[in-house]
Amino acid sequence: MTDNDPLAVPYRERERSVTMERMEEQPVSGSEALVEGDLHEELFTLNIGPHHPATHGVLRLLTTLEGEVVRDIKPIIGYVHTGIEKSCEDQQYWKVITFVERMDYLAYYFNATAYCMSVERLLEEEVPARAEYLRVIHMELNRIASHLFALATGALDLGAITMLWWGCRDRDLVLDLFEMSSGQRMHPRYIQIGGVFEDIPPGWEKKVRGFLDVMPTRLDQYEDLLDRNEIWLERLKGTGVMSQERALELGVTGPLLRATGHPWDLRKAMPYSSYEDFEFEVPVGHQGDNYDRFKVRMDEMRQSIKIVEQALDGLPEGPFITSNRKVALPPRHELATSMEALIHHFKLVTEGFRVPPGEAYVAIESPRGELGCFVLADGSSKPARVHMRDPSFVNLQSLPDMARDSLIADFIACVAMLDPILGGIDR
Amino acid sequence: MPDATGLELIAQRVRSSVADEAVTGTSYFRGRATLEVAPHAVHDVLAYLQAGDEEPWDALMSLHGCDYLPEEPRFGIHYELLSMERTDRLNVKTRVGLDNANVPTVVDLFPTADFHEREAYDMFGVVFDGHPDMRRILLPEDYTGYPQRRDFPMGGEPVLFTFNENKYPRWYD
Numbered sequence: 001m002t003d004n005d006p007l008a009v010p011y012r013e014r015e016r017s018v019t020m021e022r023m024e025e026q027p028v029s030g031s032e033a034l035v036e037g038d039l040h041e042e043l044f045t046l047n048i049g050p051h052h053p054a055t056h057g058v059l060r061l062l063t064t065l066e067g068e069v070v071r072d073i074k075p076i077i078g079y080v081h082t083g084i085e086k087s088c089e090d091q092q093y094w095k096v097i098t099f100v101e102r103m104d105y106l107a108y109y110f111n112a113t114a115y116c117m118s119v120e121r122l123l124e125e126e127v128p129a130r131a132e133y134l135r136v137i138h139m140e141l142n143r144i145a146s147h148l149f150a151l152a153t154g155a156l157d158l159g160a161i162t163m164l165w166w167g168c169r170d171r172d173l174v175l176d177l178f179e180m181s182s183g184q185r186m187h188p189r190y191i192q193i194g195g196v197f198e199d200i201p202p203g204w205e206k207k208v209r210g211f212l213d214v215m216p217t218r219l220d221q222y223e224d225l226l227d228r229n230e231i232w233l234e235r236l237k238g239t240g241v242m243s244q245e246r247a248l249e250l251g252v253t254g255p256l257l258r259a260t261g262h263p264w265d266l267r268k269a270m271p272y273s274s275y276e277d278f279e280f281e282v283p284v285g286h287q288g289d290n291y292d293r294f295k296v297r298m299d300e301m302r303q304s305i306k307i308v309e310q311a312l313d314g315l316p317e318g319p320f321i322t323s324n325r326k327v328a329l330p331p332r333h334e335l336a337t338s339m340e341a342l343i344h345h346f347k348l349v350t351e352g353f354r355v356p357p358g359e360a361y362v363a364i365e366s367p368r369g370e371l372g373c374f375v376l377a378d379g380s381s382k383p384a385r386v387h388m389r390d391p392s393f394v395n396l397q398s399l400p401d402m403a404r405d406s407l408i409a410d411f412i413a414c415v416a417m418l419d420p421i422l423g424g425i426d427r
Numbered sequence: 428m429p430d431a432t433g434l435e436l437i438a439q440r441v442r443s444s445v446a447d448e449a450v451t452g453t454s455y456f457r458g459r460a461t462l463e464v465a466p467h468a469v470h471d472v473l474a475y476l477q478a479g480d481e482e483p484w485d486a487l488m489s490l491h492g493c494d495y496l497p498e499e500p501r502f503g504i505h506y507e508l509l510s511m512e513r514t515d516r517l518n519v520k521t522r523v524g525l526d527n528a529n530v531p532t533v534v535d536l537f538p539t540a541d542f543h544e545r546e547a548y549d550m551f552g553v554v555f556d557g558h559p560d561m562r563r564i565l566l567p568e569d570y571t572g573y574p575q576r577r578d579f580p581m582g583g584e585p586v587l588f589t590f591n592e593n594k595y596p597r598w599y600d
Contacts, residue, residue, distance in 0.1 A: 077564065078564060078565035078566060078567070081565040083574060085550075086574055086579075086581070087581075089577075089581075090581050121457050121458070122457060124457065248485070248486065249537070249538045250538055251486065251487060251488065251538075251539025252539075253488075264511055269511070269514045270514050358457060359459065359461070359493075359505075359518075360457060360459060361459065361489070361505075361507055361516075361518065363488065363507075363516075372488060372507065374489070374491055374493075374505065374507075376493045384493070384494070384495075385493040385575070387489075387493070389488065389489035389507070393542060393546075394539060394542065396542070397538075397541060397542055427565075
């Protein structure tokens with residue numbers, strides 16, 4: 001313990017996030033009547049969460065109010081911290097995939113891909129083209145499912161309960177596809193180091209195409225339902241505005257950054273996993289308000305549909321996982337006839353594979369922004385550190401900037417359109 | 428990522444512009460360019476890389492700690508810099524030991540580092556000097572210890588079977 005250890009300060013003093021000095025600096029906007037009154041009497045601290053349906057998980061928000069106007073927000077997180085990163089250090093590399101998938105629980109294919117790409121970079125393992133395409137197909141379907149769920153719950157926060165049923169109904173179609181291709185609806189552990197777990201089953205492509213045919217109509221229906229709804233427009237347009245400069249300063253990525261007009265998308269800027277093969281556009285907003293965030297997500301779903309169609313059309317033939325038996329399990333039928341396959345299988349299952357010492361940081365574009373995975377290998381069969389740069393964790397810092405000096409109702413809309421996933425924030 | 432030559436050029440420029448001893452080394456591994464920096468110079472080097480360099484790195488995408496036990500100094504703090512214009516990444520790394528685990532904060536340069544630094548403090552006990560709100564973020568504030576350190580035990584409960592139930596008396600307490 002050093003002298004400047006902040007733990008030396010009593011907890012209650014540290015927790016006192018909003019001081020009176022800070023309040024006095026801020027001019028009162030919106031209501032001239034309040035300027036006349038004594039600010040010290042008007043301030044009111046309200047605790048929202050951790051258990052509240054509008055916080056999208058166990059997020060606690062310590063808000064300071066002046067009447068209906070939010071003056072300051074302090075996000076308090078850690079309620080679902082389960083130490084996944086620590087648990088990963090006790091698992092062999094190929095078993096870690098199961099753990100990282102559970103961080104951002106709506107974007108599991110992205111977590112697994114980011115992790116597998118980091119390990120592949122350390123191993124210098126080439127991924128077959130078919131596996132890259134299958135990853136892209138699954139990630140884009142996952143992006144649609146994640147955006148749909150964000151839209152559904154976000155609309156529920158604003159009182160549009162129809163959107164919850166419709167969004168979850170169509171998200172279920174995607175989950176059915178995942179179930180068919182990998183056996184699980186969520187957290188399927190489909191992405192493997194060196195490729196994917198299995199080739200797609202017969203008939204799957206037809207089902208995906210059926211879904212892709214239906215989805216644009218469904219998106220139009222959502223827009224009919226929401227985009228012409230007076231309440232929806234009133235509550236989203238012009239609320240939660242964040243400037244592009246501030247978003248960049250705060251490290252905000254994903255739809256939130258694109259809503260401010262910055263066309264930053266890792267799929268375009270630094271293509272990975274054969275994204276350079278596909279034609280798609282990066283939708284951007286104009287003002288960076290909640291409405292732009294909603295529109296960007298809607299348009300991104302349309303672009304994802306285009307990408308999946310192209311990937312299905314151009315799906316290359318070939319292996320779906322690397323043939324390096326030191327990394328990937330041998331096919332089941334080889335075990336009965338080949339001694340080497342049996343040995344490799346045994347070694348992989350019992351000890352796992354060793355990864356040469358080194359560090360890798362690989363970032364991909366998840367539905368919420370840049371999802372980076374840092375892996376530190378020490379030469380053993382278990383990682384020495386797995387860290388996820390989760391976009392929700394970073395984006396949450398922008399919530400006070402978005403919602404300051406707006407009404408409580410607008411602040412609920414900000415949380416809805418921020419789309420934080422607490423599993424990813426707390427890990 | 429800048430290639431190995433580009434990395435050496437960056438290191439040269441940092442050495443001449445900030446301080447000679449600010450850069451302690453460079454490494455290039457699997458396409459990842461790492462600039463190793465002395466802990467006390469982190470703020471100056473990042474300020475230079477952000478604005479002063481001819482190839483500026485405008486965004487800090489991630490900041491995380493790691494524990495290199497049994498190496499000494501054991502903690503590493505990584506700064507993942509990104510240039511959106513050149514679509515390029517650079518890793519800046521600093522190493523601190525257990526007895527002087529202090530690094531200057533970069534929140535004034537990159538406001539995004541706020542949560543990241545709190546998390547690194549929470550998990551490793553590395554204190555970021557000058558951080559406006561240096562306290563635990565994910566763990567309870569009365570928690571003792573820094574769980575991501577490699578010598579922090581994994582914990583867990585013993586799984587009870589008939590053969591070992593005598594080994595854990597009063598396990599139900």
